[in-house]
Amino acid sequence: MTDNIRVLAIDDSPLMRRLLSEIFKGALHFELVGAAQDAAAARGLIRETRPDVITLDNKMPDMDGLTFLAEIVESHYIPVVMVSYFTQEGAEEALSALEIGAVDFVGKPIGSTDEGWGPFRQILLERVRAAAGAQRVRSSSAPRTPHPSPQLMHDSETIIAIGSSTGGTEALMEIFRVLPAGLPGIVVVQHMPENLTDFFAQNLNRVSPMEIKEARDGDEVCPGRALIARGNNHMAIRGDGNKYRIETHQGPKVWNCRPAVDVLFDSVASVAREKAIGVILTGMGEDGAIGLTHMNKNGARTIVQNKESCVVFGMPKKAIELGAAEFILPLQDIP
Known part of the structure; x- marks a missing residue:
């Protein structure tokens, strides 16, 4: 990985792609290598640019984000941060994304005021930065290895x-x-x-x-x-x-x-x-x-x-x- 974190943004909204582009282009140590509106465009950009991190919306016109997330995780492994409107109804999708292999997620703010978008920018950059250094870890079925461990105390005050x-x-x-x-x-x-x-x-x-x-x-x-x-x-x-x-x-x-x-x-x-x-x-x-x-x-x-x-x-x-x-x-x- 170069000194800059190379990011590919995938979102079907032209406004959101523009906002994400402005965030990453204006941030120190980040480089936006592309912005795609759907899975078909994203596949080409992934091959061409080999990004360090992908931001992915869970709604796309040609394929749902979770299906494409599974494809990214299995075919490339590039760390993915989901960026979407995680409403109460979307809670299941958000947690499913983590189960599939997304490193983290960031909820898009509701509305157009700076009150929501300022914190969104900070959180997004923090989580993309963390994702760039993330390890690929799968659930382990390996047996326990011998380690000294604390003895749990079983009373009402523990x-x-x-x-x-x-x-x-x-x-x-x-x-x-x-x-x-x-x-x-x-x-x-x-x-x-x-x-x-x-x-x-x-x-x-x-x-x-x-x-x-x-x-x-x-x-x-x-x-x-x-x-x-x-x-x-x-x-x-x-x-x-x-x-x-x-x-x-x-x-x-x-x-x-x-x-x-x-x-x-x-x-x-x-x-x-x-x-x-x-x-x-x-x-x-x-x-x-x-x-x-x-x-x-x-x-x-x-x-x-x-x-x-x-x-x-x-x-x-x-x-x-x-x-x-x-x-x-x-x-x-x-x-």
Whole structure:
């Protein structure tokens, strides 16, 4: 890959192609190598330009975006960031794109005001930059390898806190498929828009022996249940006798994220202290690393996903650099 990240934009809207072109042409260290309106045009440009990253709309005139995504993943492997209107009705398509192999997605803002398009530009560039360095990781059927691992404590005061971002939806799916129903309560922050987290929790619930739901203020964290932070809401825990309950709020973004892993981990470090286990999975940026450090200092056991099994080794890398990782494990060995 050259110093510039070479991007191919695929969108059937002439206006959107123009906006994407302006964003990438005006950004330092990005180069727009082409813009295509459909799959037929895109195939030629992929062969001619060999881009580092593709942005792809999920609606095209000649082929739906998910079908073309599968073709890109299988025929080329070029990292793909889906860029589309991910409404509540489109939640299933967004999560299907991640299952097929998209690295991440960015929702187009509704409306034409700068209020939505300014943050869209920043998020798009961040996620395309992360995608350029993403690894191709497939679900592993390999047997577990011997690693020292923390002994889970099974009482009502134990809590497991997990944070993830890019690549995290599939990592969480792999973990929750095999976790037994009787584990201590689990709280999860996965960076995801507000209109997708409930659908994602439902998907996890269908494949897991545990009860999994989108978190609501006041929910009890109890054995056999996992609570997923709602998009656009920070999630923390508070003590309630010998139990924990969820607190949600829309405070300022942390690391440009809401929900933020650090908000959750800091509350777990303060409230649960040594009766906690913290886990950081694949993801771009640094969110969660400081919070995991606080958990570790307060006696919690801490686990970080290793580089080889991460889609993006950002959050785990920072946690390791800060000395927060007691155990560094491949994804298949974390459950």
